[in-house]
Amino acid sequence: MIVLDNVSKSFDGGQSYALCDVSLTIEEGETFVLLGSSGSGKTTILRLISRLIEPTAGQITLDGRDLNDCGVIELRRNMGYVFQGIGLFPHMTVGQNVAIGLRLIGWPLPKREARARELLDLVGLESDAYFAHFPNELSGGQQQRVAVARALATDPDYLLMDEPFGALDALTRETLQKEVLRLKASLGKTIVFVTHDILEAFILGDRIGVCNKGRLDQVGTRRELLKTPKTDFVRALLARPLEQLETFQDLK
Amino acid sequence: MSALEHFLSVVEQNGSELWLRIGQHIMLTGVSTLAAIAIGIPLGIFAEKRAWAERPVLATVGILQTVPSLAMLALLLTLIGQIGAVPAIIALTLYALLPIVRNTVTGLRGIAPSIVEAARGVGMTPAQKLSLVEMPLALPVIVAGVRTAAVVGVGIATLSAFIGAGGLGQFINRGLALTNTDLILLGAIPSALLALAVDGSIAAFQWGIETRRRARDLPRIWTTRIATALPAFILVVGAIAYWSTSSGLPAAMQGSTRGGQETLRIGAKNFSESEVLGEMIAQLIEAKTDLRVDRRFGFGGTMIVHRALIEGEIDLYVEYTGTALTTIIGAKTITDPNRVLAYVRKVYAERFHLIWLKPFKINNTxxxxxxxxxxxxxxxxxxxxxxxxxxxxxxxxxxxxxxxxxxxxxxxxxxxxxxxxxxxxxxxxxxxxxxxxxxxxxxxxxxxxxxxxxxxxxLEDDRHAFPPYFAAPVVREAILKAYPELRTVLAPLTDLLDDKTMRALNWQVYGEKKSPRTVAREFLRARISWLPATRLNDGHAFATGSSATRVRSAVSQRRRQ
CATH class of the missing domain: 3.40.190.120 (Osmoprotection protein (prox); domain 2)
Structure with a gap:
């Protein structure tokens, strides 16, 4: 369980806030989607959770422990992170990329290779075909699968995914979303998923938090959001897909 | 004979020394480049990680680069107080720092921020991030810096000969001093080829590491392995050339310091007269004693060779009374030859523990x-x-x-x-x-x-403005004490030489392109009847004749004591 308690983050010494007084509880085993446009602070929340940055104010606890009391290296190794823009290491093969987390915690080579193959198969990449490839030889969708496999390698309790499918075409994105649902069902991880895509949020999220200009406007299931939007922003945001749908119906 | 054939024959004549000089040259460049890598990469990492350090670090190595090479060598000579390979390697290392430090900073800075964040995000410690991600990704840029440093180093290393560090510059130095184009080319062409070889080998290394990041098939992995091994191969060749020749060649060609006093180290400045006189002394000592002679010729200046003598890097060289008076002692000009000699003798003995032997009748004023x-x-x-x-x-x-x-x-x-x-x-x-x-x-x-x-x-100096410049061997006091026979051995030279003879001998070197060694040998053989020809042809044969035997037994007797 991850709890954010009145967390704020400023990058310019308090002149402006990327994140302003956010409180949030992410439950064990749920998939929590942070939804918002760019600059809304959703990625900041993810980076705070993995302590890539430190909060300006407020407290974050992980399973009841203050995040500052968890060693930062340990903490990150226990959180699979899928980065915006993939973040695979270009000088390492697919196999080495997937196994990097295991290498850091000192697994012997044969064991981590076996685990990397297992994970590649799990994310739907034939391990025999791709193991020795370098990332730049793979398509965007394949690279993203590798990134997911890397995040899962150490069997972390938490999976942080930062717009992982943002740069992919619609078809590939849909396939990978299904993969995430499948993994979620089979692995039972707590997933924090950042996206700006409302449909993606609705497909994946058990609960959704809507970010707007550094504040968290509303947290709830998709049903709650649709039925009782708390702010005008949330209402307008959720109305947009329906408007788009209507535009298409006009064309018929 | 075509130019190429002519050059090849020059190479052939100097084969073994060329091999040694190439070895020395590779050692000078190689050791200094490795040292610069060992210092420069950590320095570059430090500068990149600590924002406040970047400017001062880059400015410092940048300024080092702008110091003229000869000034740098002279400065180090003063600071270290030693001639030879050590100051040369330090100078070369300082020059090599800039490209390596700068490329390390540039290479690290060029890594996409998303990659760096990913490295932190997967839980790497700062050290792991550096060794597993940042250094491998910056490596191509850093190697490019090393390549620049090494190639420039091959060029600058030619100047090390001025301070007695050897290398291919020795030929160039000698060639410039004697205006002998053959010798200049004998140094310049191999050093240019060496620069190309170093450049090519590091280019191959770059290709190797880049390709290995893409190739998965075995044959290419082997070619990339060979490619990446090329710089090491050049270093090994240099080491072999260096070690094989420095133990097998006559002492004259060795750059390293030799212990023990059974070897006498004769110095000379880098012009023909100094070398011819040095050769005569060397050959007389070889002929009449069983001392071995280590010829350390080509010193690029009076202060440098004087310092070498004081520090015991050499034991004896020929100096001019006027030079000693004005350049070394810094005294006012005296024009009476006998007064100059007496004054110089006195100051040298008191201040430097150096002894002036009897001057030759050469006044090179x-x-x-x-x-x-x-x-x-x-x-x-x-x-x-x-x-x-x-x-x-x-x-x-x-x-x-x-x-x-x-x-x-x-x-x-x-x-x-x-x-x-x-x-x-x-x-x-x-x-x-x-x-x-x-x-x-x-x-x-x-x-x-x-x-x-x-x-x-x-033109006649009718008002005696120029001080006398009589040439005489200057020897360390301790050496003369140990080998008092040096006075007798070198005495014949006093009467053999005069200005006119010396001009003719100098012309043989300058105009007829004979080596100082040959000129000295032919002259001594023609003028000193008892001097056995075989002894001078082969520096290792034993001297014959009663005087030589006497000296030899005296030397060995002393050694037994």
């Missing part, structure tokens, strides 16, 4: 030279006779002559002489310039072989 046509047509015979015309004359002086108190400044004082224009000219160009009419008068050395060759006339 400064002189003013003009063409014989001008001397005839304008009636110049003495320097006084030149004073009236001086305002309209162009003079070509070596930079040293222009500056030294006993050079042009002394001349102005003594004669009230002031030339219309004064050009700084290299000694090698000076004579040609006056012969070609580009200048009217030049500073000359009285024993220079080119005076006769260019048909020049030396």
């Amino acid at each position: 400064y002189a003013l030279a003009v063409t014989s046509e001008n001397a005839r047509s304008r009636g110049w015979a003495t320097i006084s006779g030149l004073v009236a015309d001086a305002g309209g004359l162009r003079a070509g002086f070596t930079p040293e002559f222009s500056q030294r108190p006993d050079g042009y400044p002394g001349l102005r004082k003594a004669y009230g002489l002031s030339f219309g224009q004064v050009f700084d000219l290299d000694a090698a160009l000076m004579y040609r310039a006056v012969a070609g009419g580009e200048v009217d008068v030049v500073s000359a050395y009285a024993t220079d072989g080119r005076i006769d060759a260019y048909n020049l006339i030396l």
Whole structure:
């Protein structure tokens, strides 16, 4: 369980806030989607959770422990992170990329290779075909699968995914979303998923938090959001897909 | 004979020394480049990680780069107080730092921020992030910096010969001093080829590491392995060349310090007369004692060779009384030869524990030279006779002559002489310039072989402005105490030499392109009847004759004690 308690983050010494007084509880085993446009602070929340940055104010606890009391290296190794823009290491093969987390915690080579193959198969990449490839030889969708496999390698309790499918075409994105649902069902991880895509949020999220200009406007299931939007922003945001749908119906 | 054939024959004649010089050159460049890598990469990492350090670090290594090479060598010589490979390697290392440090910073900075964040995000410690992600990704850029450093290093290493570090510069240095193009090319061509080889090998290394990041098939992995091993291969070849020759060649060619006093180390400055005289001394010692001689020729300046003598890097070399008086002691000009010698002797013994042996009858003083046509047509015979015309004359002086108190400044004082224009000219160009009419008068050395060759006339120094420059062996006191027979061994040279003879000998080197060793050998063999020819042909054969035997038994007796 991850709890954010009145967390704020400023990058310019308090002149402006990327994140302003956010409180949030992410439950064990749920998939929590942070939804918002760019600059809304959703990625900041993810980076705070993995302590890539430190909060300006407020407290974050992980399973009841203050995040500052968890060693930062340990903490990150226990959180699979899928980065915006993939973040695979270009000088390492697919196999080495997937196994990097295991290498850091000192697994012997044969064991981590076996685990990397297992994970590649799990994310739907034939391990025999791709193991020795370098990332730049793979398509965007394949690279993203590798990134997911890397995040899962150490069997972390938490999976942080930062717009992982943002740069992919619609078809590939849909396939990978299904993969995430499948993994979620089979692995039972707590997933924090950042996206700006409302449909993606609705497909994946058990609960959704809507970010707007550094504040968290509303947290709830998709049903709650649709039925009782708390702010005008949330209402307008959720109305947009329906408007788009209507535009298409006009064309018929 | 074509130019190439001619060059090949030069290479053939100097084969074993060439091999040694290449070895030394690779060692100088290799060791300094490795040292620069060991210092520069951590320094670059430090500068990149600590924002406040970047500017000062890059500025410092940048400034080092701008110090002229010879000035850097001279400076290090003063700081370290030692000649040879150590100051040379330090200088080369300092030069190599800039490209390596700068490329390390650039390489690290060029890594996409998303990759760096990913490295942190997967839980790497700062050290792991550096070694597993940042360094591998910055490596191509860093290697490019090393490549620049190594290639530049091969070039700068040619200057190390000036401070006795050897290398291919030794040929160039010697060739410049003797204006012998063959020798210059013998140093310049291999060093250019070496620069190409170093450049190519590191390029292959770059290709190897880049390709290995993409290739998965076995054959290419092997070619990339070979490619990445090439720089190491060059280093190994250099080491083999260095070690194989430095133990097998005569001591004369060794750059390393040799312990024990059964070897006498003879120094010489980098011009033909100094080398010819050094050779004569060396060959007499070899012939008449069973001491071995280590020839350390080609020192690039009076202070450098003097320092080498004081520090015990060499045991003996030929100096000129006037040079010792003005350059080393810094005393005012004295013109009486006997007073100069007495004064120099006294100061040297007290201050440096160095002994002046009996001078040769060679006075290589400064002189003013003009063409014989001008001397005839304008009636110049003495320097006084030149004073009236001086305002309209162009003079070509070596930079040293222009500056030294006993050079042009002394001349102005003594004669009230002031030339219309004064050009700084290299000694090698000076004579040609006056012969070609580009200048009217030049500073000359009285024993220079080119005076006769260019048909020049030396003007008489009728007011004795120039101090005497009599040549004499200067030896360390301790050495003379251990080998008092050196006085007797070298005594014959006193009567054999005079200015005219010396000019002829110098011309054999300068004009006839004979090596100082050959010139010295032929001269000694012609003039000293008892000198056995075989002994001089082969530096290792034993001397015969009663005097040699006597000396030898004296030496071995002393060694037993």
